[in-house]
Amino acid sequence: MAKARAIIKRRKSVQNIKKITRTMELIATARYRKAQERATEAAAFTRKIGEIVKDLGGATGEVSHPLLSTREPVRRCRLLVITSNRGLAGGYNGNVLRLAARRLVELEAEGIEPILDISGKRGVAFIKFRGLKAETVYTHFDDRPKYDEVEAVAESYAKMYMNGEIDRFEVAYTRFISVSRQEAKLTTLLPMSSAQLTMAGATVAKKGAAAPEPEPRSGEQIPYEFLPDARSILDEIVPIAYKAQLFKCFLDSAVSEQIARMIAMKGATENADEMIKGLTMQYNRARQSQITRELAEIIGGAAALE
């Protein structure tokens, strides 16, 4: 009975693992919904900002702001990698870290000094393994990044950029495209491009939840009154647009993380199911062969007595 019992033990442990992965899947699903909701709500802000910038653009012509000016040559580049604090999320962390590692090599080849910042414990573990050094580490961003926290981070980078400590600021994060598609993406936040300022519309949009605003009769400019004047509004809106962008990176990453975990755990549950089936079959076979053997022994014994 030794072998059959071992199989039963194994099956039991697989069943327990299945319970865990199944629960994790459910939790990830619930968290994903919440994260998605937050991302959708946050999209309204970026969209409006983009709208105002567009409105202003007509009035001020060329946009100039310290955060928009590009620098040549670029000597130091800061790279922020957004990963998760927790594992078991399939390829989520691996993809974004691979992208970041590639980018580091690229930057060094271009003669730019890269400075690495990491958000998330998984990323920290990775760079430790790789023997790299991270300048700053953030581990307080979870599946619900708060704007105040992101703002503080964004501000510190903006300050560094304005002081000339860094010439570029890039973020490697996981962009949310749809439930079935998220990709690791590298984006340059500083210097900002004018396109980034107005591109607010391309945010996480739940299907049907946010129909695009009817374009206000293109060509015909709305005759806005600017208080106090267009330039000062623009000076004020650029840093806010930049912060909103970074916030969006964090929100996107949070949504993507939950989806990645959901899918990974779904796969794990299915695999456990399959394994249980296989083990059950093995067990039945082992049991049957044991019975057959015992019968053969009895029959053999009886035959010997005759």
Next chain:
Amino acid sequence: MATVDSSKTRSGAPRGAASQMRCQVITPEKTLMDAEVTFVAVPLIDGEMGILPGRAPVVARLGFGELRYDRAGAPRERLYVDGGFLQIRDNQISVLTNRALSLTDLTADSARAELERALAISPTTPEQFAERDRAVARARAQLRLAEAKGSL
């Protein structure tokens, strides 16, 4: 954010003859308030602005202070807004702000502490001066509101 047919208000009245307008307060995290209102007062950078339905299009910078609005048949409501922008177009008011608090969340003590902290900064560069002025203006606005709250 839901979209609105810009040629009509939600009540179906044609534009221009509207007695109501739509007002949204949007923060980076979510849309805090979205309602039909009859009057709004917003704190601009250089003073307060009252808005009635049918206001001409405006884009403006907000200061720190109190946002008041009236809804038909409801008592006046107040919010504290922490800078940001205002956009009015087609009888639709959008207030974009980093932070908006209901007055009940504002306490005189915390505002006073913030004011003290802001006044304690000793700036050396123009940016730091601007930052300090901002922090002081903000704390003063909070303090003013928190103190006025009791006498309303």
